[in-house]
Amino acid sequence: YEGKRGATKIVTYAPAIAPAALSPLVLQRELAEAIAEDQLFVEYQPKVLLATGRTVGVEALVRWQHPQRGRMSPDEFIPVAERSPLIDQLTAWVVDRALRDCAAWQQAGADWTLSVNVSARNLTAPDVVQRAVEATRRYGVDPERLILELTETMTPFDDEVLRRTVVDLQQAGIRVSLDDFGAGVTNLAQLRAIPVAEIKIDRQFVDRLDREPASEAVVASIIDLGHRLGCTVTAEGVESAEVAERLAAYGCDLGQGYYWQRPTAWRELLAQEVLTAAQPT
Numbered sequence: 001y002e003g004k005r006g007a008t009k010i011v012t013y014a015p016a017i018a019p020a021a022l023s024p025l026v027l028q029r030e031l032a033e034a035i036a037e038d039q040l041f042v043e044y045q046p047k048v049l050l051a052t053g054r055t056v057g058v059e060a061l062v063r064w065q066h067p068q069r070g071r072m073s074p075d076e077f078i079p080v081a082e083r084s085p086l087i088d089q090l091t092a093w094v095v096d097r098a099l100r101d102c103a104a105w106q107q108a109g110a111d112w113t114l115s116v117n118v119s120a121r122n123l124t125a126p127d128v129v130q131r132a133v134e135a136t137r138r139y140g141v142d143p144e145r146l147i148l149e150l151t152e153t154m155t156p157f158d159d160e161v162l163r164r165t166v167v168d169l170q171q172a173g174i175r176v177s178l179d180d181f182g183a184g185v186t187n188l189a190q191l192r193a194i195p196v197a198e199i200k201i202d203r204q205f206v207d208r209l210d211r212e213p214a215s216e217a218v219v220a221s222i223i224d225l226g227h228r229l230g231c232t233v234t235a236e237g238v239e240s241a242e243v244a245e246r247l248a249a250y251g252c253d254l255g256q257g258y259y260w261q262r263p264t265a266w267r268e269l270l271a272q273e274v275l276t277a278a279q280p281t
């Protein structure tokens with residue numbers, strides 16, 4: 001059980017429900033070790049300008065190389081981390097690592113923006129804006145390069161505190177994006193209340209865009225809505241040329257997906273970019 005302001009009280013846990021699943025307590029303890037012992041790492045997925053195919057930014061996606069269980073995906077540990085103060089440590093770690101990488105790719109000549117996933121709980125923690133700005137300074141990265149993606153969350157949060165934080169972030173030059181729009185925690189009331197710079201269309205709509213009229217209607221409407229609000233609209237989960245072309249035809253700004261690139265090491269992305277740029281046209 002979680003209080004509105006995030007004070008965690010663990011009441012009961014019934015292992016009978018999922019005998020194979022890890023206990024959240026074990027996972028939380030191991031995750032704390034993982035952060036301390038550098039078992040986490042970050043992969044990056046390009047954000048592509050649909051009109052030209054050029055990479056304009058990358059999204060940081062955390063992974064956990066567990067000493068016994070092997071590589072774990074964020075869906076396996078983020079929801080558990082979100083139920084404890086660990087999520088703040090984890091986000092701080094990812095932001096730090098990703099900004100360090102961002103400084104390195106800037107040095108190598110790439111001008112990509114950096115998107116980092118944060119949960120609503122992170123954005124309602126005290127000093128979050130100051131700490132984000134300090135992190136950009138630490139690595140000499142312009143705050144305008146940083147975008148925070150508000151991801152799905154299972155934990156309740158205070159809407160007014162969130163709104164205030166987003167306004168303060170925006171004033172500091174840091175943009176906020178609504179992730180998984182249409183499916184996640186974000187809704188139209190939030191879109192009205194908080195000044196977001198980007199909306200990311202959830203991949204369940206993008207995926208069926210070319211074969212399901214209802215998904216097509218949802219996607220076209222979100223693009224229109226986003227543009228009317230002055231937002232950049234990004235489609236996630238683009239897996240085919242057909243979908244990429246349709247999105248471009250609808251005026252969607254950016255795309256992400258396996259069609260272009262799976263998440264990988266940033267150096268790998270940079271090497272590919274250099275190869276593409278070197279190709280004769």
Ligand code: C2E
Nearest residue numbers: 061062073074075078094117118119151237238239257258
């Ligand atoms: P997300 O932010 O919506 O990220 C997109 C997810 O879709 C990523 O999964 C990505 O690998 C995957 N994806 C990208 N392109 C495609 C595609 O074309 N097809 C399909 N089927 N999938 C695609 P991933 O890396 O497993 O991350 C899952 C979620 O975990 C993320 O969803 C985000 O909500 C959360 N997450 C990841 N890293 C972090 C983090 O550092 N902090 C927090 N709080 N959450 C994170």
Ligand code: MG
Nearest residue numbers: 117149151179
């Ligand atoms: Mg995201």
Ligand code: MG
Nearest residue numbers: 179180200236
């Ligand atoms: Mg998403």
Ligand code: MG
Nearest residue numbers: 151152179180
């Ligand atoms: Mg997601």
